[in-house]
Amino acid sequence: MTLPFPPAPYPLARPRRLRSSPWVRRLVAETTLTPADLIWPLIVHDGTEDRIPVPSMPGVDRLSPKAAAEAAKEALALGIPMIALFPHVDASIKDAIGTGATDPDGLIPDCIKAVKDACPDIGVMTDVALDCYTDHGHDGVLEGNRIANDASLERLAEQAFIQAHAGADVVAPSDMMDGRVQAIREALEANGFHDTLILSYAAKYASAFYGPYRDAVGSAKQLTGDKKTYQMDYANADEALKEVAMDIAEGADMVMVKPGMPYLDIVRAVSETFRVPTFAYQVSGEYAMMQASVARGWLDEDRAILETLHGFKRAGCAGVLSYFAPKAARLLGA
Ligand SMILES: NCc1[nH]cc(CCC(=O)O)c1CC(=O)O
């Protein structure tokens, strides 16, 4: 920030005046956090149990479609506008091309329908990527040892179409193949889904912080190698702007930066440069890291949740995906 004039010197300026009581702090707060800023990611599964705890994400369970519908009702009551669905499917249905991702009667279509039946007024977002359905754990299809970009696009576009057809409001490609937003937009337009929103994981970095999620969706066991040939290098910031520009040009309505807390500089740059709704994902590893400290009594959970989520708003986010969403909404007085 460049100041239009130099600040008055002490004692003319005493910044503490504006902090001297709760009412004045509230009055001059530059940003706000409300339940409307939150997207709640739900891990869903195709097993028989309603809920199965995820060990590396204390407080997060894998949910049956029925339990996901209950969670959606809870979200609506808390003022959370949208949930995001992520699948854990049985290993027996995983194969090289992620056939399960395009099954119109698969887990995610089932969940979308269960949620929409129970709760028509909540936004439903779905993840477009093959990793939860492939026996190698990658987001695209392989040609030899390489993740084949263009062959993956067809699979991803079909997956997005299946999701939109089942009732998804927002499809969110998290795969980082080049050109996937365009491929998805074309497939949606060609099939009459003119109003389906695309929230692109435009600047998604290859990150250690996805570890607990890969446990949660059961892709950790599968994954061979790493995702560095498609997810971004954390050394790069300019490249994020190029990725975002391309995705907007290809038809993304909203963009995302992921992970969250270590990437607030990227959020700031993206939101300032493009002025489109920009989201960030406070991912599983960030959640796990905070919960581990809370469990040891090293962090005050409520304060840490609100402070970290508020940081995303300050950085320029329109909203945040967080596993803390329902807890945060309650803390915000919903
Ligand atoms: N396309 C997969 C996907 N979608 C969301 C997450 C991570 C979410 C989290 O860590 O909470 C990932 C992980 C990955 O790329 O391996």
Ligand SMILES: [Mg+2]
């Ligand atoms: Mg891209």
